[in-house]
Amino acid sequence: KSGEMARLTQFVDNEVFRAFATYATIVVLKMMLMSVTTSYYRLTRKAFDNPEDTPSFGKGENAKKFVRTHPDVDRVRRCHLNDLENIVPFFGIGLLYALSGPELSSALLHFRIFTACRIVHTFAYLIPLPQPSRGLSWAIGYVVTFSMAYNIMKSVLYL
Amino acid sequence: KSGEMARLTQFVDNEVFRAFATYATIVVLKMMLMSVTTSYYRLTRKAFDNPEDTPSFGKGENAKKFVRTHPDVDRVRRCHLNDLENIVPFFGIGLLYALSGPELSSALLHFRIFTACRIVHTFAYLIPLPQPSRGLSWAIGYVVTFSMAYNIMKSVLYL
Amino acid sequence: KSGEMARLTQFVDNEVFRAFATYATIVVLKMMLMSVTTSYYRLTRKAFDNPEDTPSFGKGENAKKFVRTHPDVDRVRRCHLNDLENIVPFFGIGLLYALSGPELSSALLHFRIFTACRIVHTFAYLIPLPQPSRGLSWAIGYVVTFSMAYNIMKSVLYL
Numbered sequence: 001k002s003g004e005m006a007r008l009t010q011f012v013d014n015e016v017f018r019a020f021a022t023y024a025t026i027v028v029l030k031m032m033l034m035s036v037t038t039s040y041y042r043l044t045r046k047a048f049d050n051p052e053d054t055p056s057f058g059k060g061e062n063a064k065k066f067v068r069t070h071p072d073v074d075r076v077r078r079c080h081l082n083d084l085e086n087i088v089p090f091f092g093i094g095l096l097y098a099l100s101g102p103e104l105s106s107a108l109l110h111f112r113i114f115t116a117c118r119i120v121h122t123f124a125y126l127i128p129l130p131q132p133s134r135g136l137s138w139a140i141g142y143v144v145t146f147s148m149a150y151n152i153m154k155s156v157l158y159l
Numbered sequence: 160k161s162g163e164m165a166r167l168t169q170f171v172d173n174e175v176f177r178a179f180a181t182y183a184t185i186v187v188l189k190m191m192l193m194s195v196t197t198s199y200y201r202l203t204r205k206a207f208d209n210p211e212d213t214p215s216f217g218k219g220e221n222a223k224k225f226v227r228t229h230p231d232v233d234r235v236r237r238c239h240l241n242d243l244e245n246i247v248p249f250f251g252i253g254l255l256y257a258l259s260g261p262e263l264s265s266a267l268l269h270f271r272i273f274t275a276c277r278i279v280h281t282f283a284y285l286i287p288l289p290q291p292s293r294g295l296s297w298a299i300g301y302v303v304t305f306s307m308a309y310n311i312m313k314s315v316l317y318l
Numbered sequence: 319k320s321g322e323m324a325r326l327t328q329f330v331d332n333e334v335f336r337a338f339a340t341y342a343t344i345v346v347l348k349m350m351l352m353s354v355t356t357s358y359y360r361l362t363r364k365a366f367d368n369p370e371d372t373p374s375f376g377k378g379e380n381a382k383k384f385v386r387t388h389p390d391v392d393r394v395r396r397c398h399l400n401d402l403e404n405i406v407p408f409f410g411i412g413l414l415y416a417l418s419g420p421e422l423s424s425a426l427l428h429f430r431i432f433t434a435c436r437i438v439h440t441f442a443y444l445i446p447l448p449q450p451s452r453g454l455s456w457a458i459g460y461v462v463t464f465s466m467a468y469n470i471m472k473s474v475l476y477l
Contacts, residue, residue, distance in 0.1 A: 008173050011258040011315075014326050018317035021255045025308050028248050032304065035244060049237055052290050078367055084243060084402060085353060089346050091251045092409045096339045099329040131370050145350065149343050156329075158336035167332050170417040170474075177476035180414045184467050187407050191463065194403060208396055211449050243402060250410045 016107045020098035023111035024091050027118050031087045034080035037126075038073065045070040079125040083118070086138070090114055090145050097148040100155040110144050117141035175266045179257035182270035183250050186277050190246045193239035196285075197232065204229040238284040242277070245297070249273055249304050256307040259314040269303050276300035334425045338416035341429035342409050345436050349405045352398035355444075356391065363388040397443040401436070404456070408432055408463050415466040418473040428462050435459035 011017045041047075047070035048054050054063040094114075098107060117137045124134035170176045200206075206229035207213050213222040253273075257266060276296045283293035329335045359365075365388035366372050372381040412432075416425065435455045442452035 008169070008176065008258060008260060010326065012260055015317060017258070017326065018315040021259065021311055021315045022317050025252060025255060025311050028251050029305070029308055032244075032248050032301065035301065050234070050287065052287050052293075075368070080244065084247070085350075085398065088247055088251075088402070088406055089350050092346050092406075093343060095254075095413075096343060099326060099335070100339065101326060101330055128368065128370050134370075142350065142353065146347070149347055152339055152343050156336040156339045158333060158340050167328065167335065167417060167419060171419055174476060176417070177474040180418065180470055180474045181476050184411060184414060184470050187410050188464070188467055191403075191407050191460070194460065209393070209446065211446050211452075239403065243406070247406055247410075254413075 015104050016098050016102060019104070019108050019111055020094055023115045024094060027087050027090065027115055030118060030122065031080070031083040034076060034083060034122075038076050038080065041070070041073045041076050045072055047073050075128070076126060079122060082121070082125070082138070086141055086145070087118060090141070093145050093148045093152065096152050096156075100152050102151060102155075106151075110148055114141050114144045117144070174263050175257050175261060178263070178267050178270055179253055182274045183253060186246050186249065186274055189277060189281065190239070190242040193235060193242060193281075197235050197239065200229070200232045200235050204231055206232045234287070235285060238281060241280070241284070241297070245300055245304070246277060249300070252304050252307050252311065255311050255315075259311050261310060261314075265310075269307055273300050273303045276303070333422050334416050334420060337422070337426050337429055338412055341433045342412060345405050345408065345433055348436060348440065349398070349401040352394060352401060352440075356394050356398065359388070359391045359394050363390055365391045393446070394444060397440060400439070400443070400456070404459060404463070405436060408459070411463050411466050411470065414470050414474075418470050420469060420473075424469075428466055432459050432462045435462070 011021075042053075046066045047068050048066050051064060051067055054066040094111065097110070117140045121134060121137040121141065123129065124137055128134065170180075201212075205225045206227050207225050210223060210226055213225040253270065256269070276299045280293060280296040280300065282288065283296055287293065329339075360371075364384045365386050366384050369382060369385055372384040412429065415428070435458045439452060439455040439459065441447065442455055446452065
């Protein structure tokens with residue numbers, strides 16, 4: 001039994017895995033914060049998707065008028081979806097990359113740049129900052145993920 | 160060659176990994192069931208997104224009127240998207256947590272509460288049940304994922 | 319330190335893991351290509367979601383008219399979302415399946431069919447091809463993922 005544990009905690013002893021786990025957790029938590037940001041905008045803008053979410057603002061007929069869209073809610077929803085489209089691939093590709101035995105310094109560079117880009121991207125989307133700040137932060141993170149994918153293919157290709 | 164196999168099947172011998180694999184598979188399958196639920200609502204409500212999906216109900220001009228929205232379809236789509244926003248982070252964070260060597264009892268508690276919450280959440284969304292049933296089941300699952308993220312950071316932090 | 323590395327590079331020596339890493343990287347990159355496809359359609363159809371994305375086509379009042387929807391953009395967006403709903407579960411379930419010690423030949427069969435299906439699905443969605451080409455390619459990939467989930471449960475079930 002203690003043997004089993006020893007075998008899986010190999011991960012905790014590996015620096016590349018620890019670095020991946022740290023940065024991956026940061027960007028996934030950042031993505032999850034979009035949920036509460038959406039709730040905040042829905043409550044302050046009084047714009048909901050579901051009739052059952054509105055009763056605190058009024059009863060019956062009156063409540064239904066809060067089932068509506070609002071530009072601020074739509075914006076944070078688009079930012080959340082963009083996170084799903086980019087952070088989820090980073091997680092998957094990054095995990096395979098971490099398991100394919102890269103150099104620690106190279107792995108850290110990939111993880112740090114991606115994490116920084118997605119934080120800048122979120123502020124650029126929500127404030128919003130003028131372009132190309134959002135476009136650039138998206139593009140650099142995208143290239144980082146492709147770079148990790150290229151390294152995976154170099155290490156493990158098996159068709 | 161048999162040595163390689165022995166090395167990877169370490170996972171099958173580890174109870175925390177087996178528990179994660181079991182509950183993660185359950186919630187991912189639950190999420191995937193939203194696809195067929197959507198198809199069911201699209202067919203029974205005759206509400207499609209694509210013109211090429213409608214021909215069985217009519218030809219030419221007539222078919223296009225089924226390219227439309229329906230509140231029931233929209234509801235199941237929102238439920239599916241909410242699953243993506245919550246179950247996918249659970250999968251990623253849960254995997255890193257399982258690999259970071261937690262206590263079996265503590266890991267089981269996290270996995271079971273999250274799984275129960277997402278099943279309740281689905282029924283609360285689709286029936287729909289009055290609030291706060293959906294809000295609470297979402298919030299508890301969310302806190303469970305944050306708790307696993309906190310445990311990862313305690314075990315592996317490497318910036 | 320070299321001991322740690324040796325331990326994680328077990329993955330690079332395992333054929334099932336290498337096959338998973340290869341096909342999973344292919345389908346995730348395919349999913350990511352939907353982002354640039356969307357950008358391409360947005361630029362050529364001049365249909366944007368955000369006012370700050372439009373300035374190159376006009377200034378002030380004039381720019382706002384490009385904050386609009388376009389059927390081609392909507393179609394590629396639906397295709398991207400369908401990828402998220404199907405490729406992300408494949409990644410998660412496939413990873414657990416690869417770690418649960420399947421036969422190499424059986425694993426390759428699952429990974430290859432799924433990958434082929436999602437490539438067909440993308441062309442069927444974007445061209446678009448008449449049904450049931452898109453429906454079938456979706457359904458076969460869906461069944462492949464369920465089959466891997468069934469195999470995980472057979473190997474590791476721990477409730």
